[in-house]
Amino acid sequence: DAGVTQSPTHLIKTRGQQVTLRCSPISGHKSVSWYQQVLGQGPQFIFQYYEKEERGRGNFPDRFSARQFPNYSSELNVNALLLGDSALYLCASRRAQGNEKLFFGSGTQLSVL
Amino acid sequence: AQRVTQPEKLLSVFKGAPVELKCNYSYSGSPELFWYVQYSRQRLQLLLRHISRESIKGFTADLNKGETSFHLKKPFAQEEDSAMYYCALAGAGFGNEKLTFGTGTRLTIIP
Numbered sequence: 001d002a003g004v005t006q007s008p009t010h011l012i013k014t015r016g017q018q019v020t021l022r023c024s025p026i027s028g029h030k031s032v033s034w035y036q037q038v039l040g041q042g043p044q045f046i047f048q049y050y051e052k053e054e055r056g057r058g059n060f061p062d063r064f065s066a067r068q069f070p071n072y073s074s075e076l077n078v079n080a081l082l083l084g085d086s087a088l089y090l091c092a093s094r095r096a097q098g099n100e101k102l103f104f105g106s107g108t109q110l111s112v113l
Numbered sequence: 114a115q116r117v118t119q120p121e122k123l124l125s126v127f128k129g130a131p132v133e134l135k136c137n138y139s140y141s142g143s144p145e146l147f148w149y150v151q152y153s154r155q156r157l158q159l160l161l162r163h164i165s166r167e168s169i170k171g172f173t174a175d176l177n178k179g180e181t182s183f184h185l186k187k188p189f190a191q192e193e194d195s196a197m198y199y200c201a202l203a204g205a206g207f208g209n210e211k212l213t214f215g216t217g218t219r220l221t222i223i224p
Contacts, residue, residue: 003156033210042117042199042214043157056211090157094210102212104157 004105021076025093032074035090086112115140119215134185136200145203146183152196195222
């Protein structure tokens with residue numbers, strides 16, 4: 001079982017740039033969520049996608065966007081990066097919506113300079 | 114608005130002593146509460162959820178709606194329990210997808 005895979009593991013960008021983070025869910029999982037974890041804080045919900053449709057959005061600016069592909073993988077895009085976007089970005093997947101166990105990836109560590 | 118509060122950032126307990134990690138929540142509806150754990154160099158993973166009423170690795174947690182608490186307990190701490198623990202709450206309408214996490218408690222078991 002490969003688990004949820006995220007790429008890249010680490011990324012360094014400068015202010016104003018754009019970044020794309022990628023996530024592959026566990027095989028058979030159709031739901032993907034994204035979380036941002038700032039140092040010293042718990043993960044904060046950004047987006048949820050199920051069957052390629054956005055099903056939930058957290059309190060993040062429009063600079064943050066995401067999509068889910070037919071193979072259920074997902075990308076998170078962040079435009080016009082700010083220093084405050086520096087964080088660990090976690091992807092999580094589950095088979096379907098409802099009361100199912102959520103599996104997290106190892107995350108992408110984004111540093112904005 | 115939903116909120117999860119973990120008042121202790123750090124907690125040190127001697128091996129064999131009881132452990133209690135505190136979690137309080139604020140939510141207007143009927144909550145679903147979870148405990149997640151992250152061991153060193155491992156991924157965030159589900160430890161237990163209140164609807165399952167199960168005991169995992171000797172840990173239990175009871176949802177107290179009167180006190181809006183979901184404290185995590187273990188009667189005898191083991192060294193392998195050292196980890197970061199997050200309490201989380203599921204909001205309505207997303208099928209438990211949108212989790213609101215607390216800031217976490219780092220538990221250290223002293224040999």
